[in-house]
Every structure is written in structure tokens, then in C-alpha cells.
Amino acid sequence: MTADTVSAPETRAFEADVSKLLHMMVHSVYSDKDVFLRELISNAADACEKLRYEAISNPALFGDDPQPRITLNLDKEAGTIVVEDNGIGMTAADMGETLGTIARSGTKAFMDKLVAEKDGEGQQLIGQFGVGFYSAFMVAGRVDVVSRRAGTDKAASWSSDGQGTYTIAPVDVADAPARGTRVTLHLLDDAKTYAERYTVERIVKAQSGHVPVPIFVKEQxxxxxxxxxxxxxxxxxxxxxxxSEEDYADFYRSVAGQFDKPALTLHYRTEGRHEYSVLTFIPETKPFDLFDPDRKGRIKLYVRRVFITDEAEILPRYLRFVRGLVDSADLPLNMSREMIQDSPVLSAIQKGVSNRVLSELDKLAGSEPERYAAIWENFGAVLKEGLYEDFERRDQLLGLARFKSTTSNGGWRSLKDYAASLKENQTAIYYATGTDLERIAQSPQLEGFKARGIEVLLLPDQVDSFWTTIGVDYEGKPFKSVTQGATDLSLIPLTEGGAASEAHATEEVSDFIAFAKRVLADQVSDVRVSDRLTTSAVCIVASENAMDLQLEKMLASAGRAPERVKPVLEVNAGHALIAKLGEASGSEEDRSDLAFLLLDEARIAEGEPPADPRAFAERLERLMARALV
Known part of the structure; x- marks a missing residue:
């Protein structure tokens, strides 16, 4: 007897391997049990859409009920949830073909279909009873389906506990929907919360609130x-x-889980080779998980207005603060719809949305710099990760970047602004890194630059120590740390009233520098006259080919200390203290103490403790004792 001629209940057995396959799907394919409701609602919405399509040529199919709807009936006492639609419905034959896809096709045919889908050649599995439908057994001990095909006067039922058999039987039309399908889930003991209105409404709003069919909830x-x-x-x-703006704000709050307003809204639709809609927001305030180590994005993915996932890798990680969604009609998916496949469509969406977000930020920066500055204040540290990670868009990101500097008076400066203020003979864009903006601004290494009116970018974010070291340049000018290597500042004229260090040390100072270089040989790679100091006596810098001091410090604090490279101690030959040290007489031990104390002074100015605190204290005590004699 075929499903077309069913006139009495008929129990059929799953094939041997199908039960194993079903078990694998229920316990492995889906990581979140809530998805069962999304799948059933998706199927119901598809059934309504199919009726709408068929009714174009046969309007009588609508009967006296032309408005599509999905109703969720909850019975907490009975422990059931019913998903009912007034869509196209199914005959007994349809049930055998559709709900019995796995049983009829067998494991090999089913797997072949999944492989075809993975390669983008098979019919998409979204909206088909079969894979999504069987997720119901994650929460139900038994599933009953009653359906009546639009335009027919017969109804049928399908029932199974998912253990090995299913039953198809005729049903009196009085016990079936007037049109459409009713799916009843008899919930397991640990899934009874799915019969509660609050739980169901939360899931619907989060996962299915935007399917193209109205959804109603009724509580028995x-x-x-x-x-x-x-x-x-x-x-x-x-x-x-x-x-309205308020509509956008309300939607933003629901999709982003935030309580503020969007600082920027981006809403558009692309048409042509790939069609998809985009509605994204940049928050007004920093999300709490902005610096989450996992750095996952928060872009929701929909396919034909059916929620798929909220962890779609649509935007690069440095745009993870953007909230919103993308809705595609033709994006390939795998069988569980929780993970999207790599595909040309996905790549096109990723590229298109990423470029559009950056383009909109660029427009805002030009038209409303104050609004853009507020966005940069919140998310600049994250956007700068793209300078390190995204070579393709690096120039665009450099144009978006804003910085505090030694000449900005607390305001933001673009690299275009910086380039316009380059000094005569200046061949690099100078920067200083650190962890605190105020401390960076007081670094002794900046003194020579200030004396010449050279602007120095002040970079307080951790990522700054990375992107600046990978060969980035702007308009042919490389980025150069003020705490690394030689500066060649002597080529750049002083500003009016600017003071500089003595370019050539006196013979006495030269002798002391040579002595310090010898006694400090285990601590520093060189002791030399500085052209970057004007008021401080000493500072330390990294040698030309060594790692920047701040980056070295950061890696060491993360337990990834690089091989130690000795720094350079620079001396202000024109400083009164250095002159006195050159003139000072005394034992070699006394002079050695003074040299070590100078090095420790430079370390302290850099925010570092003395290399040997006990030895530092002993030298300081000896110096004070001699001074009091």
C-alpha cells in the first residue's frame, strides 16, 4: 500500500542506519536546543509562501482565509507545544515524501545530498521537512503531525518517537486544520519550559521575529x-x-542587546549578481565585550528573513563593535544552518559589507568630524587592529585613523593633518608608544622634537606597538619610534627659542661617557651623546635594529619575553649635571656609582624600576654619605 492510498494506520520502520543518523543529528548537529522552534517556524513560513505562490494561478486555494499566519499553542499542564500554519499543507503522499525523506532515501542517499549541498550543487535544505524537522526530537519524546492540503477534502497524520518507526494514518477532516499543518511536540521532562509563554516569545523574537508571516502565541x-x-x-x-529614527533605535536595541542609541545607522540593499539587505549600527557607547579575547562579531545572518546565526563572520574582527544583520536570499548553508559554508556568495557579502562600513565612516569623518571623533574615541583602538591585520584595506584605515599628538592640544589629528605640518628635512612620521597618554607626553625622548616643532603622535593603545612595526607608511613617509635608533634631528632647524643639547661634548664629558660605556657594558649596548634631549640629563632608547622598548615590555608582561637586547643610554652633553660629572674627581668606585645611578634614573623616567633595586639603594646611600661629609 502506498501513501497515496492510505486508508488505515500504517507503521513503517526506519532503515537500520537511519536511527543512528537521527541520533547523531539530534545530539551533534545542533548545539542549541532552541533551534527546533526556529526550524518548525521556518517550515511553517515556507508552507505559507508556497501557498501564496500557487494561489497566483489558483486563487481558490485561499478559500475564505487569505491571510497567512503561524500560531503557537502552549499547554503547560499537558507539556505540549503546537506549531500550526495555514499554508499549503500536505497529503498523506506528501508526508511520505517529505517527512519520510530520511527513511525513504536511506543513509547513503541522504549523505549524498548533504555532500551536494556542501559543494553548492544540490537543492538547498532550508525550509524542507527532514533535517530541520527532526531537530524537534531534541526536546520531544513524540512528534505528531496533522495536515490538510489546500484545495483537498482529505487529511492525514504522521507520528513518531524518533526511535525506529513512524506511522502515517488518515484523519477526519474535522480533526485537522481547515488548511495547513499542525505539529504537536510532546515535550521531554527536561524541556517543559518550552511550553511557557515567556520562553517561547523570547525565542521567537530572537530567532524568528522577522519571518514574512505573522506569528501568534496562545496559552491554554x-x-x-x-x-x-x-x-x-x-x-x-x-x-x-x-x-523613523526611533524605529531604528528600537530595532538596534533589540538586535544589539544595548540600551543606548546608535551613533551611525547603515541601511541598504544590493541588487544584481548577489542580492542581500544590510542593516547595521555602530553603538553610541562601548559594548561590554569589546575586548573579549574571542573577538567574535555580532552580525546576525538571515536567509529569506529566517534567522540563521548571530556569529556570522561577515565583518573582519576589527569591526566587531558593529551590530546588526545581513539578509541573503541565495547564501549556501550546511544542513544545520548554524555554520555557513565558504562560498563565492559569502565572500562577496563579506567584502561588500566591510567596504561599505568603512566607506560610510570615511564620509562621516569628512562631513561631521565631531560625530566621527566620538566614534573614534570609543572604537579607534579596535579599528587600528585592522592596520595590523588587513593589508588590503590598510590605506583606507590609515585615512580613518585619528591620533592625539604633541601639537594637537588634546584634539584628534589625521595623518593628512600630520603630513601637512611636516618640517623641512623631516623624512619620517614620528610616534611614541606607552600605556598612559599623559606619561607618554612627558617622555624625555620627546624634548628634541618639541624644540624643533616636530609633531609626534602619542599612541597609548596596545595595538599601536604592533602595527607601527610592520613597515607601514603614509604617503611614502615611514613610521619611526622616538625611542628607537638615531633620530638625525640635527638636520631639522630649531624653532625660534627652541633649545637643543650640545652637539659636541667637552673633553671631560667625553671621558666620562667613555668610562660609563665601559662600566655599563653588561647593561647597555652603547652610551652616546643625544640630539633628542634638551632638559633631561639622560634617557634610554632601543638600538636601531632592536625591538621598540614598549613592544619589548609588552611581550615580556605577556610571558613572551624576546631575547634580551641591551638598550642605548643617551646623555645630554649640555646638561649641567653631565658637565659636573665630567668635572668630578674621585675613585673609580665613586664614578661607577654615578654611571649606574644615571642609568637607573633613565629607567625610572621610562616608568621602569632599577635593574637591581638593592644595588640602586646602596649606591644612593653611598652618594648621600659622601655629600654629607
Whole structure:
């Protein structure tokens, strides 16, 4: 007997391997049990869409009920949840073909279909009973389906506990929907919360609130009428002229889980080779997980207005603060729809959305610099990660970058601004890194630059120590740390009133520098006259080919200390203290103490403790004792 001629209940056995396959799907394919409701609602919405399509040529299929709807009936006492639609419905034959896909096709055919889908050649599995439908057994001990095909006068049922058999039987039309399908889940003991209105409404709003069919919830035993939880109208499909700022703000709060307002809203649709809609927001305040080590994005992915995942890798990690969604009609998916496949469509969406977000930021920076500055204040440290990670868009990101500097008076400066203020003979863009903006601004290494009016970028974010070291340049000018290597500042004229260190040391000072170089040989690679100091006596810098001091410090604090490279001690030959040291007489031990104390002074000015605190204290005590004699 075939499903077409079923006139009595008929129990059929799953093939031997199918039960194993079903077990694997229920316990492995889906990581979140909530998805069962999304799958059933998706199937119901598809059934309504199929009816709408068939009714174009046969309007009689609508009967006296032309409005599509999905109703969720909850019975907490009975422990059931019913998903009912008034879509196209199924005959007994359809049930055998559709709900019995796995049983009829067998494991090999089913796997072949999955392989074809993975390669982008098979029919997509979204909206088909079979894979998604069987996720119901994650929460239900038994699933009953009753359906009546639109335009027919017969109804049928399908029932299974998912253990090895399923039953198809005829049903009196009086016990079936007037049109469409009713799926009843008899919930397991640990899944009874799915019969509670709050739980169901939360899931619907989060995962299915924008399917193209209105969704209603009815609670058995409640005196309230059924409650509409989704109106079937997706905000992102509407014209921008039809949406108010408050509508956008409300939607932003729901999709982003934030309580502020969006600082920037981006809403558009692409058409042509690939069609997809985008509605994204940049928050007004920093999300709490902005610097989460996992650095996952928060872009929701929809396919035909059905929620797929909220961890789609649509945007690069340095745009992880952007919230919102992308809705595609033709993006390939795998069988569970929790992980999207790599595909040309996905690549096109990733590239298109990423470029559009950066383009909109660039427009805002030009038209409303104050609004853009507020965004940069919150997310600049994250955007700068792209300078390190995204070579393709590095020039665009450099144009978006804003910096505090020694000449900005607390304001933001672009690299275009910096380039316009380059001094005569200046061949590099100078910067100083650290962990605190105020401390960086007081670094002794900046003194010579200030004396010449040379602007120095002050970089307080951790990522700054990385992107500046990978050969980045702007308009042919490389980035150069003020704490690394020689500066060649003597080629750049002083500003009016600017003071510089003595270019040539006196013979006495030269003798002391030579002595210090000898006694400090285990601590530093060189002791030399500095052209970057004007008021401080000493400073330390990294040698030309060594790692920048701040980066070395950062790696060491993370337990990834690089091989130690001795720094350079620079001396201000024109400083009164250095002159006195050159003139000072005394034992070699006394002079050695003074040399070590100078090095420790430079370390302290850099925010570092003396290399040997006990030895530092002993030298300081000896110096004070001699001074008091």
C-alpha cells in the first residue's frame, strides 16, 4: 500500500542506519536546543509562501482565509507545544515524501545530498521537512503531525518517537486544520519550559521575529486572547523613508542587546549578481565585550528573513563593535544552518559589507568630524587592529585613523593633518608608544622634537606597538619610534627659542661617557651623546635594529619575553649635571656609582624600576654619605 492510498494506520520502520543518523543529528548537529522552534517556524513560513505562490494561478486555494499566519499553542499542564500554519499543507503522499525523506532515501542517499549541498550543487535544505524537522526530537519524546492540503477534502497524520518507526494514518477532516499543518511536540521532562509563554516569545523574537508571516502565541488555560509576537514585516525590507529614527533605535536595541542609541545607522540593499539587505549600527557607547579575547562579531545572518546565526563572520574582527544583520536570499548553508559554508556568495557579502562600513565612516569623518571623533574615541583602538591585520584595506584605515599628538592640544589629528605640518628635512612620521597618554607626553625622548616643532603622535593603545612595526607608511613617509635608533634631528632647524643639547661634548664629558660605556657594558649596548634631549640629563632608547622598548615590555608582561637586547643610554652633553660629572674627581668606585645611578634614573623616567633595586639603594646611600661629609 502506498501513501497515496492510505486508508488505515500504517507503521513503517526506519532503515537500520537511519536511527543512528537521527541520533547523531539530534545530539551533534545542533548545539542549541532552541533551534527546533526556529526550524518548525521556518517550515511553517515556507508552507505559507508556497501557498501564496500557487494561489497566483489558483486563487481558490485561499478559500475564505487569505491571510497567512503561524500560531503557537502552549499547554503547560499537558507539556505540549503546537506549531500550526495555514499554508499549503500536505497529503498523506506528501508526508511520505517529505517527512519520510530520511527513511525513504536511506543513509547513503541522504549523505549524498548533504555532500551536494556542501559543494553548492544540490537543492538547498532550508525550509524542507527532514533535517530541520527532526531537530524537534531534541526536546520531544513524540512528534505528531496533522495536515490538510489546500484545495483537498482529505487529511492525514504522521507520528513518531524518533526511535525506529513512524506511522502515517488518515484523519477526519474535522480533526485537522481547515488548511495547513499542525505539529504537536510532546515535550521531554527536561524541556517543559518550552511550553511557557515567556520562553517561547523570547525565542521567537530572537530567532524568528522577522519571518514574512505573522506569528501568534496562545496559552491554554489563559483568559487572554492569542498574542501577536511577530508581525511578519521585516524592518530592513522597508524603504528608509518609511522608518523613523526611533524605529531604528528600537530595532538596534533589540538586535544589539544595548540600551543606548546608535551613533551611525547603515541601511541598504544590493541588487544584481548577489542580492542581500544590510542593516547595521555602530553603538553610541562601548559594548561590554569589546575586548573579549574571542573577538567574535555580532552580525546576525538571515536567509529569506529566517534567522540563521548571530556569529556570522561577515565583518573582519576589527569591526566587531558593529551590530546588526545581513539578509541573503541565495547564501549556501550546511544542513544545520548554524555554520555557513565558504562560498563565492559569502565572500562577496563579506567584502561588500566591510567596504561599505568603512566607506560610510570615511564620509562621516569628512562631513561631521565631531560625530566621527566620538566614534573614534570609543572604537579607534579596535579599528587600528585592522592596520595590523588587513593589508588590503590598510590605506583606507590609515585615512580613518585619528591620533592625539604633541601639537594637537588634546584634539584628534589625521595623518593628512600630520603630513601637512611636516618640517623641512623631516623624512619620517614620528610616534611614541606607552600605556598612559599623559606619561607618554612627558617622555624625555620627546624634548628634541618639541624644540624643533616636530609633531609626534602619542599612541597609548596596545595595538599601536604592533602595527607601527610592520613597515607601514603614509604617503611614502615611514613610521619611526622616538625611542628607537638615531633620530638625525640635527638636520631639522630649531624653532625660534627652541633649545637643543650640545652637539659636541667637552673633553671631560667625553671621558666620562667613555668610562660609563665601559662600566655599563653588561647593561647597555652603547652610551652616546643625544640630539633628542634638551632638559633631561639622560634617557634610554632601543638600538636601531632592536625591538621598540614598549613592544619589548609588552611581550615580556605577556610571558613572551624576546631575547634580551641591551638598550642605548643617551646623555645630554649640555646638561649641567653631565658637565659636573665630567668635572668630578674621585675613585673609580665613586664614578661607577654615578654611571649606574644615571642609568637607573633613565629607567625610572621610562616608568621602569632599577635593574637591581638593592644595588640602586646602596649606591644612593653611598652618594648621600659622601655629600654629607
Amino acid at each position: 488555560g489563559s483568559e487572554e486572547e492569542e498574542h501577536q509576537v511577530a508581525d511578519g514585516a521585516a524592518l530592513w525590507t522597508k524603504l528608509k523613508s518609511e522608518i
